[in-house]
Amino acid sequence: MDRQLALLDAGLRDAAVGEYVATPPWFVFSLLDTAGLSPWGRRILDAGAGLGEIGCAVASWAKLENHKRRHALLTGLELYPDRAAALPGEVYCETIQADLFDWTPTSPRFWPLILTNPPFSLWKQWLDALRPQLSSGGSLFCVLPWEYCSRAEAWWRAHPARRIYRTARRPWKVETREVCWVEFRCAWTGQTSLRWMDR
Numbered sequence: 001m002d003r004q005l006a007l008l009d010a011g012l013r014d015a016a017v018g019e020y021v022a023t024p025p026w027f028v029f030s031l032l033d034t035a036g037l038s039p040w041g042r043r044i045l046d047a048g049a050g051l052g053e054i055g056c057a058v059a060s061w062a063k064l065e066n067h068k069r070r071h072a073l074l075t076g077l078e079l080y081p082d083r084a085a086a087l088p089g090e091v092y093c094e095t096i097q098a099d100l101f102d103w104t105p106t107s108p109r110f111w112p113l114i115l116t117n118p119p120f121s122l123w124k125q126w127l128d129a130l131r132p133q134l135s136s137g138g139s140l141f142c143v144l145p146w147e148y149c150s151r152a153e154a155w156w157r158a159h160p161a162r163r164i165y166r167t168a169r170r171p172w173k174v175e176t177r178e179v180c181w182v183e184f185r186c187a188w189t190g191q192t193s194l195r196w197m198d199r
Contacts, residue, residue, distance in 0.1 A: 042072065075093065134186040
């Protein structure tokens with residue numbers, strides 16, 4: 001099964017480019033709307049920022065929905081120097097060019113909101129690194145294939161998600177799998193609920 005999934009992603013998530021795949025704006029807008037997030041005036045970490053697709057969508061959403069004229073305070077964390085240098089300064093108040101796994105153990109900061117589309121081959125390690133970075137009451141939203149939510153049962157029981165946000169619409173035209181947002185809440189120990197995303 002894992003081999004079949006790897007073949008499906010072969011042309012889309014190439015390891016040579018860090019499995020980088022742009023997150024479509026509509027997929028971010030749908031999460032923000034359905035989850036009722038208010039990103040303006042909040043410190044937000046965009047982990048594995050790529051070229052800033054998630055951050056730009058958050059900034060656009062904040063500009064459209066915010067009537068107090070406060071901006072989202074976005075920090076972009078990106079491994080690749082060329083991508084980190086390309087993150088738009090008008091969107092990101094801070095850019096950190098670093099390896100996530102080297103940076104998180106030494107970072108003194110905690111975040112009320114983290115958004116990420118991780119390398120799918122490293123999803124568990126990625127989440128293990130990011131969850132301790134949440135401030136009290138903070139949430140981490142992660143893009144994952146839907147089928148991952150029904151695998152690795154021991155891991156999910158040890159690290160329960162607060163909510164899974166689903167849509168039947170696939171984010172990428174060439175991606176054959178259905179993808180969802182998974183929300184982890186700081187210190188959450190309750191049941192995991194499912195919610196269909198608004199369009």
